[in-house]
Structures are given as C-alpha cells and as structure tokens.
Amino acid sequence: MADFDRILQRTGTNCYKWDSLVDRFGEDNGIIPMGVADMDFPCSEEILEALKRKIDDRAFGYDNDPLSGLRELIVERYNARGYDITADDIVIATGVVYAINNVINAFSKPGERIVLPVPYYTPFRSLIEKNGRVVLECPLVIRNDRYEMDLAAIEDQVDEETTMFIFCNPHNPTGRIYDDDELKQVADFCARHHLYIINDEIHADFTLNKPMRTIMNVDEYTRTHTFTFLSATKTFNMAGMKMSFGFIKDAGCREKYHKQAGMTGLESVNVFAPVAMKAAYEASSKWEEELIDYLRRNCQFACDFIHQHLPQITVYPNEGTYLLWLDMRRCAIEPDKLNERLLTEARVQLNDGTHYGRQFAGFQRMNCALPLSQLKEALERIEKLLNQ
Ligand SMILES: Cc1ncc(COP(=O)(O)O)c(C=O)c1O
Incomplete structure (x- = not known):
C-alpha cells in the first residue's frame, strides 16, 4: 500500500x-x-526500481526506439478506456506543450485565430500569441452550478481566418470533465467552422468523480481533425522526465505533424522517460x-x-x-x-x-x-x- x-x-x-x-x-x-x-x-516503487536498473547501463546515449515495448502498453491502456487507437496512430513528443506548439505551426498560419476557452492553462495563450496567431476567447460560464462552454457567444465571431480550437479535458483550471452532449456541441461547432481540434487530455487519468470520454471519437469529423495529447508524467509524478504522446488518426495529418516535428527534434525524448513510463503502465x-x-x-x-x-x-x-x-x-x-x-x-x-x-x-x-x-x-x- x-x-x-x-x-x-x-x-x-x-x-x-x-x-x-x-x-x-x-x-x-x-x-x-x-x-x-x-x-x-x-x-511508485516499480518506477524507482526500473530507473535504478537503467543506471546499470552506465552510458546514456540515444535511444534506438523510444516507444519500444510502449506502443502495445499505450494501445491496451487507452483502448480499455474507449479510445479505439492502433499503434500507428501514436506520436511522441518532449512534452504536451511542445506537441501543441508543433500542431499550431504545422496546421495554422500567422495571423489566424485560434479558439481558446477561458479560463485557460496559461501556456495555451502564450503558444498562440508567441507564434503570431490570435486568441479568440470562448467564455466558460456558470450554468447548472458548474462551468460550461458558451459557444453561442462566439458563433458570430468565427470567420475564415479562424482555424483551430484548443480543447482541454479534464479542464485545467476548473476541474470539469465534459459530458457527452458538451463534447458533441464542441464537435459540431468545430465541424461547422472547419476547425482543427487540439485536444489536451494530460489530466485524463485523474477522473475523480465521473468517467471521462475523449472528444476524438465523437464522430467522423473529430476522428480525422483531432490531435489528442496525453502523458504518463502528470499521473505518475515525473513531469521533469519530459515525455508525452499523442493520437493522430488521420494519416495525412500525422505525416504533416511529423514533417513539422522533423524541423525541431520534437520527437526525441530523454532516455530515462520511456523506462519510467513503461514501469508506470506495466507495473504501477x-x-x-x-x-x-x-x-x-x-x-x-x-x-x-x-x-x-x-x-x-x-x-x-x-x-x-x-x-x-x-x-x-x-x-x-x-x-x-x-x-x-x-x-x-x-x-x-x-x-x-x-x-x-x-x-x-x-x-x-x-x-x-x-x-x-x-x-x-x-x-x-x-x-x-x-x-x-
Ligand atoms: C492542461 C495542461 N497541459 C499541459 C501541461 C504540461 O505538459 P508538459 O509538461 O508535457 O508540456 C500541463 C501541466 O500542468 C497542463 O495542466
């Protein structure tokens, strides 16, 4: 215990x-x-022991395949939670924030607008603005004694220059886990306005008081336009390890993502991170x-x-x-x-x-x-x- x-x-x-x-x-x-x-x-003791064993390698050069032995664990873990993914859908990154940065750069142009529900996790705003994109705030308002997204408030403001939506579920900072009908409303909104969905689910394992469903499986539109990012680092308290992963179901989108990532070294991770992550998913x-x-x-x-x-x-x-x-x-x-x-x-x-x-x-x-x-x-x- x-x-x-x-x-x-x-x-x-x-x-x-x-x-x-x-x-x-x-x-x-x-x-x-x-x-x-x-x-x-x-x-967990299992993570600590695995890291100690890794020290015995005595040299810590580049990994051959950072996802070796991990693909199967990720697929099994998330399919048991209804994600419906294959090993091919998985991408890796140094962190969720970097991965989101990659999507912004690959799939939008400077000057374009990105919908951001407010309140927001602080780096989302900096990522949008530092990349020369423009924030379109979507208010979260109190309804039914909880925060709900007021999409109607921005419906008229979305234009041709609006190309993305940053969705965070469970939501930091309000702690909301969105209901199915709320996911559907966001999905319909994005489909209506042809928006890509950046889906930050880094807190997905912390489902304290209700189950969590992913927006990427709402319908065909979300399956082909969503970039979902998660990590073991939050759940297992090793954020400093710097490794995250994502699911991109559409092969064309995945190729474009990799092309952009190739310019920055985004997909190379710390050698200790996969070891810790494997011990997390396999034994913790x-x-x-x-x-x-x-x-x-x-x-x-x-x-x-x-x-x-x-x-x-x-x-x-x-x-x-x-x-x-x-x-x-x-x-x-x-x-x-x-x-x-x-x-x-x-x-x-x-x-x-x-x-x-x-x-x-x-x-x-x-x-x-x-x-x-x-x-x-x-x-x-x-x-x-x-x-x-
Ligand atoms: C919603 C959200 N996304 C991303 C991150 C950070 O992720 P990473 O360290 O993998 O960049 C955090 C950390 O608090 C977070 O709350």
Whole structure:
C-alpha cells in the first residue's frame, strides 16, 4: 500500500515548487506550496526500481526506439478506456506543450485565430500569441452550478481566418470533465467552422468523480481533425522526465505533424522517460488506483472544509484533475492583494486567477496533491487569515 500520508522532503532537490520559495523567502519559510501542478508524493516503487536498473547501463546515449515495448502498453491502456487507437496512430513528443506548439505551426498560419476557452492553462495563450496567431476567447460560464462552454457567444465571431480550437479535458483550471452532449456541441461547432481540434487530455487519468470520454471519437469529423495529447508524467509524478504522446488518426495529418516535428527534434525524448513510463503502465496500476482514491478524498476534504468554515469562498467541486478553482471575490481582501496575502500571511501558495485569464482577479487555483495533514494545515491557515 503506497503511503501518500508521508511527508516527502522536496526542498533542496532543485524542485521548482519548493526551492523557488527558498530562493525567495529563505530556508525555513514554512510555506505550503499548492500552486505548480505536480504532486508531493514519491513515484511508485516499480518506477524507482526500473530507473535504478537503467543506471546499470552506465552510458546514456540515444535511444534506438523510444516507444519500444510502449506502443502495445499505450494501445491496451487507452483502448480499455474507449479510445479505439492502433499503434500507428501514436506520436511522441518532449512534452504536451511542445506537441501543441508543433500542431499550431504545422496546421495554422500567422495571423489566424485560434479558439481558446477561458479560463485557460496559461501556456495555451502564450503558444498562440508567441507564434503570431490570435486568441479568440470562448467564455466558460456558470450554468447548472458548474462551468460550461458558451459557444453561442462566439458563433458570430468565427470567420475564415479562424482555424483551430484548443480543447482541454479534464479542464485545467476548473476541474470539469465534459459530458457527452458538451463534447458533441464542441464537435459540431468545430465541424461547422472547419476547425482543427487540439485536444489536451494530460489530466485524463485523474477522473475523480465521473468517467471521462475523449472528444476524438465523437464522430467522423473529430476522428480525422483531432490531435489528442496525453502523458504518463502528470499521473505518475515525473513531469521533469519530459515525455508525452499523442493520437493522430488521420494519416495525412500525422505525416504533416511529423514533417513539422522533423524541423525541431520534437520527437526525441530523454532516455530515462520511456523506462519510467513503461514501469508506470506495466507495473504501477495498483499505485495509480490508490493515488486516485487518495486525491478523491483530499479534494472532497477540501470542498467540505470550505463549505463548513469558509462559506465566503465558492468552490466548484472538481470532476477531474487534483486542482480546485476557488471564487474568492466575496472574501474581504482586495482581489489584487489576495494571492500575496495568502502567501505572506497565511503562508500558503496558491496560483492567482489572473494567470488563467485577465478577468479572473479574485479567483485562485489550489493544488490538492499533497499529504492530507499538510492540506488540513493549509486550509486552517487560510481560515485563520480570512476569518480573523
Ligand atoms: C492542461 C495542461 N497541459 C499541459 C501541461 C504540461 O505538459 P508538459 O509538461 O508535457 O508540456 C500541463 C501541466 O500542468 C497542463 O495542466
């Protein structure tokens, strides 16, 4: 049984989440970081053992085939979840963000517009803008007590120059897992306007409170126009390994993707990453099950605590991911001071809502992937600050 309650000492390991706080506030800052989306849990023993065995190779030159032994595992794992893929559909990349960059460059031109639901994972906006493309924001609005996409709001703004849609499911930062009818609405919208769909499913394994279906299988249009990206790195807490993979069903699209990737070395990955990934998919399913269970309980604990002790915060229970999206606009702290006061007074680090869209001042994103004792402590500190 994995011990997710154990506090893992990450300070001093050159870990961004913890050591960037040491850089800023010194060694004994005591701050609990709940921002950066990685987990304060060690990897499974199976992954650690496989990496140790790899060290015995004593030399770490280029891999012959990074997907060796992995294609079958990916196909088996995702077909069991309804993806309907073959080994030929798989592409690999150094990371999901790089892979999305590749699709933007291969399938759109500078000046074209890309639909981006808001709030969004911050790099999506930078990828669009730094590549000289233009963001067309699609608002997520509260309906039925949850965030839903308001496609009607942008229907008239989509024009010939609009060529892509960045879809993220489960959604970071709101934690939504979209229902079948919502997938269908996005699919119809994209088909109506001839948009390619960049489908970021990096959080797909974190299905805490409902099953997850992929948009790529909604219909023939989505099967031939969707670029789906996933990774083992989020699920098994090894984001620094830098390896992701994707499914592109249409052979022509895949060829164009590879051609673009060939210009950048995108498809060459760290030699340790496939080893860790193989141990994850082949031998860590028990660890994974226990992890999801632990995260489910943590997120539920945080939601219950907020309902009971912090009614001024509106929390949208997450269906997927380990992230909670908090509307703190009713707290008696000015929105632009909120994140800094949580950090310096409550000594809890959250991510400010404005990272996910300018209009989200007063919102915060909270990462619940940490031992329960630390989560409790963090919530109590927030309560003390807000209810003093
Ligand atoms: C939605 C989403 N996509 C992509 C990434 C990063 O993926 P990678 O490290 O593979 O580039 C993250 C990390 O938090 C994420 O939340």
